[in-house]
Amino acid sequence: MPECLIVQPIHPAGEEALEAAGIRVRRASAQDMKTVAAEIETADALITRDAGLNAEAMDSARNLKIIANHGIGTNKIDVAHAAELGIPISFTPTANARSVAEHAMMLILACAKRTVEADHAARNGNFRFKFEGGMSELTCKTLGIAGFGTIGRLLGEIAKNGFAMKVLIWSPSADDGTIRDNGFEPAGTLDALLEGSDVISLHRPARPDTHHMINAETLRKMRPHAILVNTARGALIDEAALAEALESGVIRAAGLDVFDPEPLDESSPLTGLRNIVLAPHVAGSTEDALKATALACAQHIVDALANKRPESLVDVAVWESRRKT
Template structure:
């Protein structure tokens, strides 16, 4: 069968796929390119956002696997309507994102990037007036208490003895060690707030001017989840007013951002290009696990994380008929 990736995978994963199938990577992630390349594909591994009509151009497609966790890159309802199984990876980049959030919070608390710039510009006097803060004993607010959010909570609690409060759109889990509070309470009480919700109709622009204005003096914000969780204009205005005092942003509403995006000139803002989960180790895990999930689906074996289980019987029938 023919398997297409929207961009190249780790060489080990590509070698694995080529052992039994015809594997290719699309030359670029533009919608028109992906529509052309998916026409003869039996499976697609998704590393970039698919156009909403992509599955109309894929009459042979039998499997769609997300190279990661977030499903906003895939029109899942359209795949389900076509009887195409969709799988994602729940754990592959967890550690990378957890370590990013811990590092970003430390960098903001100690102002490493600002100190670096001032030292290069002003010399040793950059230390004059420096007021870094410690995280020990402070309150961490986790917005989205899934695997990654709980991983950050565990790490920050273990390293710094932080009190952890959290808000989630899902009901609390039995035995959860995160103290569940309202979203408003997270913003009113936490010294560091980290976002870990998926992008859905309910969560887009969830973090706006009202919540930002409620942040404690000196409070910090880290977003390594999805860019559209935050009202970007409200965040720029909030940074100018010291609410939050500083922020680390790994994700943007539109990626890549335009050259005149206001984040690029906003004060007290650490920016990274959507690499929180992109460590050498996690990229290898994601590539291998997405390749393994693809092979399982094309062999009629249910993957570990099947997003739309209602199509599985239909998928097995298609495989059996060779269509």
């Protein structure tokens, strides 16, 4: 019976789908790579979330034929080494997109309405909080979206249709015609996006060319009342520069679901600021998204072990030269 090792917990529906397909499910006793390397030897398939999978663990997996990444980002998987070994990697680019887009909108609203501060004030009997001001409407404001994948497009639709916001898009991979066809306006450059937006939401992958794309210099290009939101990858933002910008009033507020590194250190200057909303990387963790993602991973594994190419592969070319024994 083929076997799947699950590195981190997934929705039970995913495990049930694997077992119904005749695949034995085994959970790693811990998610660190030393433990995974010791327990992966007999696995034919593996599901990992943000723990990834390193080269050492792959080298210990003599039967491994498919790595199913539970989510979009594969930066913690040694993709190049997997390709060398002929192990395809699948991912789930759309399973949690709606949940992440909604979470980004929630952070935008929480920053605009000072929701966390208002909650704290109410719990402490401070009803004079309402005289402090600093809250704003979103209607007819401009939302700038950096990146135009599924999540960025969905967020744009929520903002435009639900709040009558003007939506600007900057994406090196999307041409102006495609952006306009979706009902949005191209910004042309990152600087134009930052300078022309009341709210900026980041939806770019973590790569060398996007590392700290938001830094002291780019923060100064934003409007003083700007709100910055990140539900993509923590490495997109220089957190020290952001903390300084929030404290000094360079921008008004920020909402972050991702950090670099994770988990966020309790001593981070971000944790002491009032004008920031923090969440522990939960944008894609709604019950709906977790179920859809787990089922997608399970289907990828069922397909791969039946010699059917999974729907979403990081590198399709690896499938043609995949390990078959």
